[in-house]
Amino acid sequence: MKTITRILLSLCLGHLMGAGALAMIPGPPVIRECPGCHQALEQLTILSGNLNGAKTWTDGKVMAPMLPDFPLLAPCPHCGVLVWIYEARELWRKGLGQPATSEWNEAWDHLKLLALPSEKALLDYATTNKLTTEKEVYVRLRAWWLANDPYRFKEDGDRLAWSEVQRANLVALASLLDTKQDHNRHLKAEIARELGNFAECEKLLSDELNEKCEQTAKIIRALAANKETVVREVRKASLDRSGDAK
Protein backbone atom coordinates (compact mmCIF):
# COMPACT_ATOMS: atom_id res chain seq x y z
CA MET A 1 0.00 0.00 0.00
CA LYS A 2 1.46 3.29 -1.11
CA THR A 3 0.86 5.20 2.12
CA ILE A 4 2.39 2.61 4.43
CA THR A 5 5.41 2.38 2.12
CA ARG A 6 5.81 6.13 2.30
CA ILE A 7 5.57 6.19 6.10
CA LEU A 8 8.13 3.40 6.48
CA LEU A 9 10.44 5.08 4.00
CA SER A 10 10.13 8.34 5.93
CA LEU A 11 10.94 6.67 9.24
CA CYS A 12 13.90 4.80 7.72
CA LEU A 13 15.27 8.01 6.24
CA GLY A 14 14.97 9.76 9.58
CA HIS A 15 16.76 6.88 11.33
CA LEU A 16 19.55 6.73 8.76
CA MET A 17 20.16 10.45 8.97
CA GLY A 18 20.59 10.27 12.76
CA ALA A 19 19.56 12.70 15.48
CA GLY A 20 20.88 15.75 13.68
CA ALA A 21 19.01 14.84 10.54
CA LEU A 22 19.15 17.49 7.85
CA ALA A 23 16.72 15.83 5.48
CA MET A 24 13.12 16.81 5.12
CA ILE A 25 10.91 13.94 6.28
CA PRO A 26 7.62 13.59 4.44
CA GLY A 27 4.56 12.77 6.49
CA PRO A 28 1.62 10.53 5.70
CA PRO A 29 -0.65 12.07 3.08
CA VAL A 30 -4.16 13.17 3.99
CA ILE A 31 -6.95 12.24 1.62
CA ARG A 32 -9.62 14.88 1.07
CA GLU A 33 -12.67 15.35 -1.13
CA CYS A 34 -12.84 18.00 -3.86
CA PRO A 35 -15.87 20.21 -3.11
CA GLY A 36 -16.39 20.66 -6.86
CA CYS A 37 -16.37 17.14 -8.31
CA HIS A 38 -16.32 15.11 -5.02
CA GLN A 39 -13.36 13.03 -6.15
CA ALA A 40 -10.48 12.23 -3.83
CA LEU A 41 -7.45 14.53 -3.50
CA GLU A 42 -4.10 13.74 -1.95
CA GLN A 43 -2.65 16.40 0.37
CA LEU A 44 1.07 15.98 0.97
CA THR A 45 2.42 16.67 4.46
CA ILE A 46 5.84 16.77 6.12
CA LEU A 47 6.88 15.42 9.50
CA SER A 48 9.91 17.64 9.80
CA GLY A 49 11.80 20.11 7.68
CA ASN A 50 14.38 22.85 7.98
CA LEU A 51 15.78 25.89 6.21
CA ASN A 52 19.08 24.33 5.10
CA GLY A 53 19.89 25.60 1.63
CA ALA A 54 16.98 28.03 1.69
CA LYS A 55 16.99 31.13 -0.48
CA THR A 56 15.03 34.26 0.44
CA TRP A 57 14.04 37.11 -1.86
CA THR A 58 13.10 40.72 -1.29
CA ASP A 59 9.44 39.98 -2.08
CA GLY A 60 9.30 37.63 0.92
CA LYS A 61 9.43 34.38 -1.03
CA VAL A 62 11.48 31.62 0.56
CA MET A 63 12.54 28.59 -1.47
CA ALA A 64 13.64 25.87 0.93
CA PRO A 65 14.40 22.43 -0.54
CA MET A 66 13.94 20.87 2.90
CA LEU A 67 10.73 22.74 3.71
CA PRO A 68 8.47 22.80 0.65
CA ASP A 69 5.70 25.37 0.52
CA PHE A 70 2.76 23.09 -0.25
CA PRO A 71 0.04 25.34 -1.71
CA LEU A 72 -3.01 26.01 0.47
CA LEU A 73 -5.03 26.80 -2.66
CA ALA A 74 -4.51 24.36 -5.50
CA PRO A 75 -6.33 23.13 -8.59
CA CYS A 76 -8.14 19.82 -8.28
CA PRO A 77 -6.40 17.38 -10.69
CA HIS A 78 -9.82 16.01 -11.75
CA CYS A 79 -11.95 19.09 -12.40
CA GLY A 80 -9.50 22.02 -12.14
CA VAL A 81 -11.49 23.87 -9.46
CA LEU A 82 -9.23 25.75 -7.04
CA VAL A 83 -9.56 24.14 -3.63
CA TRP A 84 -8.55 25.50 -0.21
CA ILE A 85 -7.00 22.23 0.83
CA TYR A 86 -7.57 22.58 4.58
CA GLU A 87 -11.27 23.27 3.99
CA ALA A 88 -11.87 20.21 1.81
CA ARG A 89 -13.65 17.39 3.63
CA GLU A 90 -11.21 14.94 5.11
CA LEU A 91 -11.73 11.34 4.00
CA TRP A 92 -8.71 9.69 5.58
CA ARG A 93 -5.68 10.47 7.68
CA LYS A 94 -3.30 8.59 9.88
CA GLY A 95 -1.29 10.18 12.63
CA LEU A 96 1.95 8.59 13.78
CA GLY A 97 1.17 5.92 16.38
CA GLN A 98 -2.54 6.51 15.97
CA PRO A 99 -5.15 4.44 14.19
CA ALA A 100 -6.43 5.72 10.87
CA THR A 101 -9.68 7.65 11.14
CA SER A 102 -11.10 5.34 8.48
CA GLU A 103 -9.90 2.50 6.30
CA TRP A 104 -7.54 3.17 3.41
CA ASN A 105 -9.32 2.91 0.07
CA GLU A 106 -7.24 1.07 -2.55
CA ALA A 107 -8.68 3.43 -5.16
CA TRP A 108 -6.52 6.17 -3.64
CA ASP A 109 -3.29 4.35 -4.51
CA HIS A 110 -2.88 6.17 -7.79
CA LEU A 111 -4.20 9.61 -7.04
CA LYS A 112 -2.76 12.44 -9.09
CA LEU A 113 -1.02 15.05 -6.99
CA LEU A 114 -2.40 18.56 -6.65
CA ALA A 115 -0.73 20.87 -9.14
CA LEU A 116 0.51 24.38 -8.45
CA PRO A 117 -1.94 27.10 -9.47
CA SER A 118 -0.90 29.37 -12.33
CA GLU A 119 -0.53 33.12 -11.93
CA LYS A 120 -3.56 33.64 -14.19
CA ALA A 121 -5.68 31.20 -12.17
CA LEU A 122 -4.80 33.04 -8.95
CA LEU A 123 -5.47 36.49 -10.42
CA ASP A 124 -8.81 35.34 -11.85
CA TYR A 125 -9.71 33.78 -8.50
CA ALA A 126 -8.82 36.94 -6.57
CA THR A 127 -10.93 39.15 -8.80
CA THR A 128 -14.00 36.90 -9.07
CA ASN A 129 -14.41 35.73 -5.46
CA LYS A 130 -15.31 37.53 -2.26
CA LEU A 131 -12.45 36.56 0.02
CA THR A 132 -11.43 37.28 3.58
CA THR A 133 -8.45 39.64 3.85
CA GLU A 134 -6.23 36.76 4.93
CA LYS A 135 -7.16 34.65 1.92
CA GLU A 136 -6.94 37.53 -0.53
CA VAL A 137 -3.45 38.39 0.74
CA TYR A 138 -2.43 34.74 0.32
CA VAL A 139 -3.73 34.58 -3.27
CA ARG A 140 -2.38 37.94 -4.40
CA LEU A 141 1.00 37.35 -2.74
CA ARG A 142 1.40 34.00 -4.54
CA ALA A 143 0.42 35.62 -7.86
CA TRP A 144 3.09 38.28 -7.30
CA TRP A 145 5.70 35.64 -6.50
CA LEU A 146 4.84 33.77 -9.71
CA ALA A 147 5.20 37.01 -11.69
CA ASN A 148 8.64 37.51 -10.12
CA ASP A 149 9.83 33.93 -10.62
CA PRO A 150 11.41 34.47 -14.08
CA TYR A 151 13.67 37.16 -12.55
CA ARG A 152 14.87 35.41 -9.38
CA PHE A 153 18.05 33.91 -10.76
CA LYS A 154 19.04 36.73 -13.08
CA GLU A 155 22.02 38.61 -11.76
CA ASP A 156 21.49 41.65 -13.95
CA GLY A 157 18.95 43.15 -16.23
CA ASP A 158 15.68 44.86 -15.62
CA ARG A 159 12.16 43.57 -15.61
CA LEU A 160 9.86 43.80 -18.56
CA ALA A 161 6.96 46.11 -17.79
CA TRP A 162 4.24 44.84 -15.49
CA SER A 163 1.04 43.97 -17.30
CA GLU A 164 -2.07 45.89 -16.32
CA VAL A 165 -3.47 42.96 -14.30
CA GLN A 166 -0.14 42.36 -12.56
CA ARG A 167 0.10 46.02 -11.59
CA ALA A 168 -3.51 45.98 -10.36
CA ASN A 169 -2.68 42.92 -8.28
CA LEU A 170 0.23 44.69 -6.60
CA VAL A 171 -1.85 47.80 -5.88
CA ALA A 172 -4.64 45.63 -4.42
CA LEU A 173 -2.18 43.60 -2.34
CA ALA A 174 -0.51 46.72 -0.96
CA SER A 175 -3.89 48.08 0.10
CA LEU A 176 -4.54 44.91 2.13
CA LEU A 177 -1.28 44.93 4.08
CA ASP A 178 -1.47 46.32 7.60
CA THR A 179 1.77 48.25 8.00
CA LYS A 180 1.67 48.04 11.80
CA GLN A 181 3.40 44.72 11.28
CA ASP A 182 7.00 45.02 10.15
CA HIS A 183 6.76 42.08 7.75
CA ASN A 184 3.85 43.75 5.96
CA ARG A 185 5.67 47.09 5.88
CA HIS A 186 8.64 45.40 4.22
CA LEU A 187 6.34 43.76 1.65
CA LYS A 188 4.52 47.01 0.95
CA ALA A 189 7.82 48.84 0.53
CA GLU A 190 9.02 46.14 -1.86
CA ILE A 191 5.83 46.48 -3.90
CA ALA A 192 6.40 50.25 -4.08
CA ARG A 193 10.00 49.66 -5.20
CA GLU A 194 9.06 47.09 -7.84
CA LEU A 195 6.44 49.52 -9.19
CA GLY A 196 9.07 52.26 -9.36
CA ASN A 197 7.59 54.31 -6.50
CA PHE A 198 10.96 54.79 -4.81
CA ALA A 199 10.03 57.72 -2.55
CA GLU A 200 7.09 55.76 -1.14
CA CYS A 201 9.35 52.75 -0.63
CA GLU A 202 11.91 54.80 1.29
CA LYS A 203 9.18 56.45 3.38
CA LEU A 204 7.75 53.08 4.39
CA LEU A 205 11.21 51.96 5.50
CA SER A 206 12.26 55.23 7.13
CA ASP A 207 12.19 53.60 10.56
CA GLU A 208 14.28 50.56 11.38
CA LEU A 209 12.28 47.34 11.34
CA ASN A 210 12.60 44.45 13.74
CA GLU A 211 15.75 42.36 13.52
CA LYS A 212 14.12 39.69 11.36
CA CYS A 213 12.97 42.15 8.68
CA GLU A 214 15.78 44.70 8.87
CA GLN A 215 18.28 42.76 6.77
CA THR A 216 15.82 42.64 3.90
CA ALA A 217 14.80 46.26 4.50
CA LYS A 218 18.43 47.37 4.13
CA ILE A 219 18.64 45.70 0.73
CA ILE A 220 15.33 47.17 -0.39
CA ARG A 221 16.40 50.68 0.70
CA ALA A 222 19.67 50.35 -1.22
CA LEU A 223 17.94 49.01 -4.34
CA ALA A 224 15.42 51.85 -4.19
CA ALA A 225 18.27 54.36 -3.87
CA ASN A 226 19.74 52.84 -7.06
CA LYS A 227 16.29 53.00 -8.71
CA GLU A 228 16.27 49.24 -9.29
CA THR A 229 12.91 47.50 -9.62
CA VAL A 230 13.76 43.80 -9.98
CA VAL A 231 13.30 41.26 -7.18
CA ARG A 232 16.63 40.29 -5.56
CA GLU A 233 17.86 37.47 -3.42
CA VAL A 234 18.52 38.46 0.20
CA ARG A 235 22.18 37.71 0.79
CA LYS A 236 25.33 39.61 1.54
CA ALA A 237 26.20 39.86 -2.16
CA SER A 238 23.03 41.89 -2.64
CA LEU A 239 24.26 44.37 -0.05
CA ASP A 240 27.69 44.58 -1.66
CA ARG A 241 26.23 45.09 -5.12
CA SER A 242 23.92 47.80 -3.89
CA GLY A 243 26.78 49.71 -2.33
CA ASP A 244 25.52 51.82 0.51
CA ALA A 245 23.67 49.10 2.39
CA LYS A 246 26.78 47.57 3.94
Ligand SMILES: [Zn+2]
Ligand atom coordinates in the same frame (compact mmCIF):
# COMPACT_ATOMS: atom_id res chain seq x y z
ZN1 LIG B 1 -12.53 18.36 -8.45
